[in-house]
Amino acid sequence: MSIVALKSPGQTKASGTGDRGKESSGHYSTDLWSAQPSAPSSYFFQSTGPVLQSLHLSFLPLRVLNIVMSTRVVKLAVISDFTCPSCFVVQHELTAAMDYCKDTLELPLDFEFQHMPFRLIGSKCLEPGTKIERIKLYNCHLGEERSASLRQCVTKWGEEKSIPITWDGVVGHTTNAHRLCYKAAQIGGQESQLDIITAIFYASMVDAKDISDINVLAEVAESVELMTKDEALAFFNTDELEAEVNKVADAARAKGITGVPVTVIDGKWAVSGGQSSDVFVQIFKKLAASGVGSSPSHLPGPAVPTQICA
Numbered sequence: 001m002s003i004v005a006l007k008s009p010g011q012t013k014a015s016g017t018g019d020r021g022k023e024s025s026g027h028y029s030t031d032l033w034s035a036q037p038s039a040p041s042s043y044f045f046q047s048t049g050p051v052l053q054s055l056h057l058s059f060l061p062l063r064v065l066n067i068v069m070s071t072r073v074v075k076l077a078v079i080s081d082f083t084c085p086s087c088f089v090v091q092h093e094l095t096a097a098m099d100y101c102k103d104t105l106e107l108p109l110d111f112e113f114q115h116m117p118f119r120l121i122g123s124k125c126l127e128p129g130t131k132i133e134r135i136k137l138y139n140c141h142l143g144e145e146r147s148a149s150l151r152q153c154v155t156k157w158g159e160e161k162s163i164p165i166t167w168d169g170v171v172g173h174t175t176n177a178h179r180l181c182y183k184a185a186q187i188g189g190q191e192s193q194l195d196i197i198t199a200i201f202y203a204s205m206v207d208a209k210d211i212s213d214i215n216v217l218a219e220v221a222e223s224v225e226l227m228t229k230d231e232a233l234a235f236f237n238t239d240e241l242e243a244e245v246n247k248v249a250d251a252a253r254a255k256g257i258t259g260v261p262v263t264v265i266d267g268k269w270a271v272s273g274g275q276s277s278d279v280f281v282q283i284f285k286k287l288a289a290s291g292v293g294s295s296p297s298h299l300p301g302p303a304v305p306t307q308i309c310a
Helices: 062-068 085-104 134-142 144-160 175-205 214-223 229-236 242-254 277-290
Strands: 002-007 026-028 043-047 072-080 109-117 262-265 269-272 307-309
Touching: 072 085, 072 277, 085 109, 085 144, 085 175, 085 277, 109 175, 109 242, 109 277, 134 144, 175 214, 175 229, 175 242, 214 229, 262 277, 269 277
Parallel strands: 072 109
Antiparallel strands: 002 043, 002 269, 072 262, 262 269
């Protein structure tokens, strides 16, 4: 895995290898924390190489820590796409880590989550409205060898989590799926957004449904009680939130992000690839111990590999 630091313009810019194995660097011009994408910011991603397995935490016991420290808000932005199997992995693992830290460890943390759209299938790659077989997309995108390795890795992960991953079906453009995620945040905040993200991934990666089809997405919206199918179809037949999705997705690619998932933490650190929940739990422990309003201290390495899927 790699930790990516968000640096200010005065610091040296570097490039690194993302989870798709391509070099990536550049400015990322979106405010990660606003409800809607805002004016460009002056931060860029800088890869710092493999880090973060042992965090050598020699702090007070957690329950004592909770008493003496105020609650810290941890801001999370996940840059992902619904055609990306590793994005399904990281969404599941991150959610599990958040729940574990809150419910089991009782860390003095609150989480603010935001979905950041990315599109692996661009308009130049596939004409709008057309479909491609899922495995064919991965073979073309990654090459047959890497595609097979990815499928094997994610299938194994699914078996361990009792999630029956499928590689059947077709995929297409995901703009409407991202629009629905934005709409969920408007309607019910991050809880509704997390619900719809999970439901869309399951529809695609477990049920082999075509999530580029607005009828499928409308059924998913109804299944999580976000809105009725008719209400969802009425939403899709407008251009509401389309410009906002396009702005963020296009800016990410234009400014150097070439692979997903990327999980940005507190606007200062970004973790690439399909990481295990243990990785996120360690980071959250570190943040809880560092106090309210503090930046996390340097995350030391080298690390034992903990990445589930590249």
